Amino acid sequence: MENSKGKQFLSTLTAGVIGSMLTLGVVANTDLLTAKTQGATATETATGNYEVQPTSVKSAASLSDMVEQASGAIVGVVNYQKMGNRFAQDSQSIEAGAGSGVIYQIDGDEALIVTNNHVIEGADNVEVVLNDGEKTTAEIIGKDALSDLAVLKIDAKYAKAVLEFGDSDSLRAGDQVIAIGNPLGLDFSGTVTQGIVSAVNRSIDVKTSAGVWEMNVIQTDAAINPGNSGGALLNTDGKVVGINSLKIAENGVEGLGFAIPSNELIPLLEEMVEHGQVERAYIGIGLADLADVPAMYIQNLPESVEGGVLVTSVDPSSAAGKAGLRQQDVITAINGTEIKNSVELRKFLYSKLSVGDKAKFTIYRGNAKQSVELTLTSTSAREG
Structure with a gap:
């Protein structure tokens, strides 16, 4: 009798597959120095012979230019799933969720996009929405539930910009970071927010559809909202240092967002492109x-x-x-x-x-x- 109960318990336990409900965070940088006019000249102080140069508006403009250029490589990713009987002729696909993605490579007539696995998980069709609103169908060429990463492919003619990966190992707590994504869906596409690196090399347990996994992440104080998953965490040079992936969502908890470090995801992307899996x-x-x-x-x-x-x-x-x-x-x-x-x-x-x-x-x-x-x-x- 006890053996029968044990098997019943084990059967129930085995059947329970817990999918992750992960989201992404976004961060942006602002220049806090007050700028004077571009034409201002250097002046000499009354107490020394060194020059004091007024801050020009160029610094703020260069950040805006970087964001504008980077935004062209940030896309919306829409997960469509069929409802009802999959064998019925009149079955229709509906939007099951939406997230973000980053165009990171153009290879001949194909462009590759990195996003989170949980953004496209269970999809019958995946649609990519470009920065200018143009839409195209994407092919899933690789995915990995444990690392929460996936690679999509679209026609290169839709890729207006590409973002390079930076060195995530060089990040330090306090570094300013910028992120661009689609919080709360495509209605807020291209949202730019700011924050700092709160900590590097954090280890957190994440529930995925392949089981619980201890993930190494970058912690940021960015505001986190559903729909930002798969967006880019950028350094001030405009390079991708992480893919925003998850948050801690509890009452009274603010500013605990996490991104997958670029140095960890690059070899995984290469393996997924080559083999379709890790x-x-x-x-x-x-x-x-x-x-x-x-x-x-x-x-x-x-x-x-x-x-x-x-x-x-x-x-x-x-x-x-x-x-x-x-x-x-x-x-x-x-x-x-x-x-x-x-x-x-x-x-x-x-x-x-x-x-x-x-x-x-x-x-x-x-x-x-x-x-x-x-x-x-x-x-x-x-x-x-």
């Missing part, structure tokens, strides 16, 4: 954090086990299935490294191991400690 090691199991499992289902586990991951399902044809991993096994270590939860398991699996590697899993089956060795196969963004 190749990651795959073992073929469903996961649940031990801390989230009711005690009655793990009552035989030794008290010395303080953390781990419960196997909720096993793909029989996967590496895990072939190696003999079973439902209700508890994974506590991989290659001798302690694993306390599913985030740590995925981080180790995707960061430390590659397709074709052998991995030794330390598990508990009831109260018996065992080792299971398997050879990792490949998948794009499947759980486990």
